[in-house]
Amino acid sequence: MLRYAARRLLISIPTLLAISFIVFALLDLAPSDPTANLPLTIPPEVREKIRLSLGLGEPFIIRYFKWLEQFLINEPLAVLEQMTGLTIGDSENRLRVLSWATRSPVTDLIVERLPQTLWVVGMSYVVAVVIAVPLGVISAYRQYSLFDQIGTFISMLGFSIPTFFTGLLLIVIFSVWLGWLPSIYDTTHVVEDWDSFWFQVKQMAMPTMVLALANASQISRFMRASMLDNLTQDYVRTARAKGVRERTVVLLHVLRNSLIPVVTVIALGVPTIFGGAIVTEQIFRVNGIGALLITGIESNDIPLVQTLTFIFAILIVVFNLIADLLYGVLDPRIRYD
């Protein structure tokens, strides 16, 4: 197991390097000029100096390796220093990935935006799992019943209706017609007492539900299929023949076995919901990392977009790895040697 984990970790390094190269190269092809938005009165030689100060004077491959060094070594060190308050090495002169638009380190911007995204996305995923697992279990246990038919239809709906439409629909219903919930997420809101806590719950309700509905429908489809696979297995008949109570059979024997593939699907889904959060954050004006990415793209802030895209890629690779390893940990039938 440990050897397998180590090997998988080693394999994912070249993948990540290849992705980082693709991301860097694609963005470097951009015909955009960071000095294009500066006043026209700046003479060309000063313009050239500004370009050099942004690190654009060197050949492509050198810039790639410098960016890689900044991203993989300098930035994590900077984050570590901020968290612990220590100074490691020559931190004053360390080169960091700077945003072209704000001239501040990209990581600082991301760290600033991350909590909002994590709150909304994380909460929605928890809600999705809490809804989806019982739904899938009951649906499968009572296959073709009315509950199953309504449940599968609703999950098909949630699976098919794009989040930007459900989001807008919820805004029309709950903010415009009923006036119950705010349609814009207020990031500056601080929770200090019950009233402000209740407001936080209210403003999180819609973005969370939109993402939760989309994810729950996908997870419950998997849960149902996995339960159906297991319910007809021999060990279930054996357990029933021994006189084990039905509750125990379903909730202990079948559910535990059916959760194995579902858990890996849940792990694999984490990076995609960060992608889905881009849309949701646009609808509800949550200023998380998705919104940061969109502003970065609109203002041609290449370093910011490169870093964010690469972080998304790292998330995908890491959660693929987690899913693979979880499968091995949870399912004793799988042996990796």
Add this chain to the structure above:
Amino acid sequence: MTDATASAPVAAAPAHRSLWADVWRQFRAHRGAMIGAGVFGFILLAVIFGPMLWTIDPGETNLRARNQPMSWAHPFGTDNVGRDMLAQVLAGGRVSLAVGITAMAVSMLIGAAIGVLAGYFRRLDGPLMRLTELFLALPILPLLLVAILLFRDTLRANFGPEAGVFLLIVLIIGITSWMQTARIVRGEVQTLKEREFVLAAQSIGTKEGRVITRHILPNVLSPIMVSATIGIAAAIITESTLSFLGLGFPPDFPTWGRLLFDGKDFMTRSPGRVIWPGLFISLTVLSVNFIGDGLRDAMDPRIRGR
């Protein structure tokens, strides 16, 4: 299956049943899929022939009839410069469906080609599957947004504003969505390759290209068709997501996602501007997904014939 043939009297030979007739019979038994096919057919017809019947120009502005609610003159209402919403939704549907179907075709072409090559030629299997894994690990939505930003102006200059963006979106969606198809096709081809009929074809000296086109491809058609239907749904959603983020087609060029994007700021005044295009996207995707479900059941020989 074997039971049925054994118990049937030999003299009364059953009527000739082709594979596709069997698939059709099974497909018809799937209620959701039949309703889905009906709805999708209706939307397709409405979008193709609708503009011929509802002859109002979608771009025609009429400042006297701004933000109108639903009425006989404008069944879906009008927008903030008085353009008729029904005409816009119909015109937008043409683009959205065209993008969905073309992007699906591109993605199937790439996916099937890579899947067949990886499954049939062992030498290519390793590199092609690494490539597939690499593509699966790419963060698709951010890269789509970035790619559109980068190539939009070049393609616009070369092919005109609308055709350029159409080409770009179709190609980009196609290039980033072929991976699942490639994996499924590869698996199928690998099992097919070991079957006797392929061995027989090879032993009489059939060229490899001919084995692939004559014997392998027809047999992997059903998984390709199933992923093609799902591909249409995914491509429509991707296109509307891009348009919704303001990075798809140019303004004044209606697609369903673009209409939603333009309408979302007027949601409080005229909710119809959001509801109609959104409803059409959802109905199309829902019906296509149901068709996909039905096709999967119909194509699966373990379920078919029961």
